[in-house]
Amino acid sequence: MSGTYLGMPAFPQAAKAATRDTRLRANLRHATHTIRDKRARAVGELDDWAVLREAGKRIKDRTLRHLDTYLLQLEEHVTAAGGTVHWAADAAEANRIVADLVQATGETEVVKVKSMATQEIGLNEALAAEGITAYETDLAELIVQLGDDLPSHILVPAIHRNRGEIRDIFAEKMARWGRPAPEGLTDRPADLAEAARLHLREKFLRAKVGVSGANFMIAETGTLVVVESEGNGRMCLTLPETLISVVGIEKVLPTWQDLEVFLQLLPRSSTAERMNPYTTMWTGTSEGDGPRDFHLVLLDNGRTDTLADEVGRQVLRCIRCSACLNVCPVYERAGGHAYGSPYPGPIGAVLTPQLRGTTSAVDASLPFASSLCGACYEVCPVAIDIPEVLVHLREQVAGQPGHRAERAAMQAATWLFEHPAALAAAERAASATRALHPRRLPLGPAKAWTETRDLPQLPAESFRSWWQHHHTEPPTPPEPTS
Amino acid sequence: MRVALFATCVNDAVLPRAAIATVRLLERLGVRVDFPEQQSCCGQPQFNTGYRHLTEPLVRRMERVFDGYDHVVTPSGSCAAMVRDNYPRIGAKAQAEGRGDELARAAQAVTPRLLELTEFLVDVLGVTDVGAYFPHKVTYHPSCHGLRMLGLGTRPLGLLRAVKGLELAELPGAEECCGFGGTFAVKNPDVSAAMGADKIANARSTGAEVLCGADNSCLLHLQGMLRRQNSGRQDAPLRAVHLAEILAATETTPWSPA
Numbered sequence: 001m002s003g004t005y006l007g008m009p010a011f012p013q014a015a016k017a018a019t020r021d022t023r024l025r026a027n028l029r030h031a032t033h034t035i036r037d038k039r040a041r042a043v044g045e046l047d048d049w050a051v052l053r054e055a056g057k058r059i060k061d062r063t064l065r066h067l068d069t070y071l072l073q074l075e076e077h078v079t080a081a082g083g084t085v086h087w088a089a090d091a092a093e094a095n096r097i098v099a100d101l102v103q104a105t106g107e108t109e110v111v112k113v114k115s116m117a118t119q120e121i122g123l124n125e126a127l128a129a130e131g132i133t134a135y136e137t138d139l140a141e142l143i144v145q146l147g148d149d150l151p152s153h154i155l156v157p158a159i160h161r162n163r164g165e166i167r168d169i170f171a172e173k174m175a176r177w178g179r180p181a182p183e184g185l186t187d188r189p190a191d192l193a194e195a196a197r198l199h200l201r202e203k204f205l206r207a208k209v210g211v212s213g214a215n216f217m218i219a220e221t222g223t224l225v226v227v228e229s230e231g232n233g234r235m236c237l238t239l240p241e242t243l244i245s246v247v248g249i250e251k252v253l254p255t256w257q258d259l260e261v262f263l264q265l266l267p268r269s270s271t272a273e274r275m276n277p278y279t280t281m282w283t284g285t286s287e288g289d290g291p292r293d294f295h296l297v298l299l300d301n302g303r304t305d306t307l308a309d310e311v312g313r314q315v316l317r318c319i320r321c322s323a324c325l326n327v328c329p330v331y332e333r334a335g336g337h338a339y340g341s342p343y344p345g346p347i348g349a350v351l352t353p354q355l356r357g358t359t360s361a362v363d364a365s366l367p368f369a370s371s372l373c374g375a376c377y378e379v380c381p382v383a384i385d386i387p388e389v390l391v392h393l394r395e396q397v398a399g400q401p402g403h404r405a406e407r408a409a410m411q412a413a414t415w416l417f418e419h420p421a422a423l424a425a426a427e428r429a430a431s432a433t434r435a436l437h438p439r440r441l442p443l444g445p446a447k448a449w450t451e452t453r454d455l456p457q458l459p460a461e462s463f464r465s466w467w468q469h470h471h472t473e474p475p476t477p478p479e480p481t482s
Numbered sequence: 483m484r485v486a487l488f489a490t491c492v493n494d495a496v497l498p499r500a501a502i503a504t505v506r507l508l509e510r511l512g513v514r515v516d517f518p519e520q521q522s523c524c525g526q527p528q529f530n531t532g533y534r535h536l537t538e539p540l541v542r543r544m545e546r547v548f549d550g551y552d553h554v555v556t557p558s559g560s561c562a563a564m565v566r567d568n569y570p571r572i573g574a575k576a577q578a579e580g581r582g583d584e585l586a587r588a589a590q591a592v593t594p595r596l597l598e599l600t601e602f603l604v605d606v607l608g609v610t611d612v613g614a615y616f617p618h619k620v621t622y623h624p625s626c627h628g629l630r631m632l633g634l635g636t637r638p639l640g641l642l643r644a645v646k647g648l649e650l651a652e653l654p655g656a657e658e659c660c661g662f663g664g665t666f667a668v669k670n671p672d673v674s675a676a677m678g679a680d681k682i683a684n685a686r687s688t689g690a691e692v693l694c695g696a697d698n699s700c701l702l703h704l705q706g707m708l709r710r711q712n713s714g715r716q717d718a719p720l721r722a723v724h725l726a727e728i729l730a731a732t733e734t735t736p737w738s739p740a
């Protein structure tokens with residue numbers, strides 16, 4: 001895996017390799033099952049979880065309905081508090097704005113708080129092209145960056161790595177980026193954390209520019225909110241002189257009171273904690289405290305188009321908790337890289353095709369990367385009906401070129417189901433020749449089925465035929481029970 | 483009470499035993515069942531693969547065929563969920579596309595009367611002990627549509643617990659999907675097979691002889707894997723059996739494997 005999503009194969013091909021990688025499967029199984037059980041306990045503690053979830057859903061829906069109003073309110077209040085607001089229609093524009101802002105400071109390094117939005121736009125690569133080095137400071141992001149790897153989980157980007165692999169990456173790669181790993185580094189979690197701490201401390205103390213995203217933005221005051229567990233975020237948000245936050249437009253909330261709901265929903269769904277260890281909130285700039293310069297880059301990058309889709313827009317409620325990944329049986333076996341974007345798992349399968357469209361092979365395959373089991377919908381703290389959106393997107397993909405054979409087969413099936421007499425005849429013919437039917441087939445969907453599964457042996461007669469020939473009315477219809 | 487059976491296309495053409503068992507079970511419980519022969523398929527394969535428009539004639543057919551019945555009973559959780567969850571959506575989308583409310587009304591007419599078998603038994607007939615006899619060790623896989631979309635809850639296990647002679651073994655990871663997922667099974671065969679293999683390993687770990695489910699599409703996939711695995715295995719074979727077959731079995735008309 002090298003650090004790019006370009007030219008990713010379609011999901012089934014990428015997943016094929018992952019299902020055979022026993023170490024990856026074991027890492028993922030262990031990690032997702034541990035966190036899913038913990039989440040269930042954390043959520044189970046609250047009697048009013050269902051009500052909170054409904055509130056979260058409704059607050060987001062109401063905000064999205066009036067998104068323009070709240071964004072303008074936000075801009076007004078951020079500006080009044082000494083910040084500068086920039087509007088970016090797409091990834092290229094956002095990257096350009098950030099690069100220009102960094103260059104204006106004369107710096108060539110930035111420290112970063114873990115941020116999905118900056119991964120989505122490929123900010124680190126764009127900055128590197130301008131001679132600016134971005135240092136990831138979240139532990140798991142650091143592992144991914146040092147390993148020249150790609151994240152495979154929203155919350156735990158290096159979930160596909162185990163302790164031994166992390167030790168090796170630190171020992172080999174830290175020196176190239178800064179302070180080397182201590183001699184004789186072991187794979188004990190405390191040692192690994194200490195190595196990361198020493199390596200990162202140097203960067204925190206030196207950096208003049210910080211780059212972040214945000215979990216929430218409060219329109220009524222212009223306040224940004226970042227929740228995290230490691231304290232690296234607090235460092236990046238308070239120590240540098242300049243802070244640049246790149247945030248998707250859907251992250252706005254009208255009021256502080258709304259935030260109350262999400263500060264309960266997010267940590268329990270995400271890390272299975274009652275409360276996350278660090279919550280950093282800032283409003284513009286403050287004299288003698290924190291960054292002197294604050295820039296907010298509001299990112300669209302496909303969100304307005306998504307908002308226009310009546311079924312698809314619900315994905316904009318997402319608070320990136322990753323609960324849906326942790327319960328997803330497909331994610332658990334395919335791994336995060338197969339999804340070809342920084343958004344893996346069920347949310348990626350419905351978000352990426354809306355943000356990027358469905359023209360590339362991987363994006364067109366994402367809506368089909370699900371058995372529609374519904375486990376994601378069940379745990380989603382803002383009740384995004386992911387299976388509903390998947391099917392909705394499948395319709396869009398099925399309408400694209402390249403589905404002639406499938407469409408013809410589906411049309412033939414509907415025709416047959418519309419003509420029960422023909423259906424009965426087909427059933428009779430199939431049953432009559434059943435002794436000749438093979439259990440394995442060499443081509444197409446039948447091959448995909450029979451590689452691991454026998455085809456069913458057809459019955460001697462269909463139910464329809466049994467009903468006509470063998471079913472006899474019960475002699476005296478007795479009174480129904482109950 | 484006029485009751486119709488919706489057999490489903492898979493049960494009709496491929497796995498008729500579940501539908502036959504449903505008829506026998508309901509008649510044993512004193513319910514007169516009709517099988518309107520103009521019925522076919524609920525449209526789930528087309529809908530879930532992205533061909534919503536091709537399901538529309540089938541929505542109308544379901545409404546026509548089952549008009550006048552108080553209850554339409556189906557031994558398939560996923561087909562019941564298709565009708566109850568997705569028919570209203572198909573109607574609403576047609577309306578949003580400016581095609582009037584004809585489909586929405588057809589959907590509305592059939593949706594509330596369609597019940598999955600265990601719902602009909604427990605909620606309408608009010609029985610959990612159906613007088614069945616099945617002297618085997620059984621583990622139960624609650625397929626996703628029954629579990630999460632219909633919310634069947636304890637109904638299937640309650641029915642199984644009341645079966646005479648039946649030893650129920652708890653299935654580890656019961657709530658996890660078996661990997662069938664309709665066309666998912668062929669569009670993503672590797673992940674589907676990996677999920678199925680885990681489901682079967684869990685079922686085997688219980689020592690059960692029978693892996694029971696209330697959805698034959700899932701059982702088709704699992705039985706296909708089992709048959710492939712069973713050839714060449716030394717230990718006792720495990721087989722997938724529909725819940726209706728277990729509930730239909732009695733001491734006088736016992737279940738038989740083939």
Ligand code: SF4
Pocket residue numbers: 269317318319320321322323324325347376379380381382383384
């Ligand atoms: S879709 Fe729901 S469960 Fe998944 S990351 Fe977003 S908020 Fe969390």
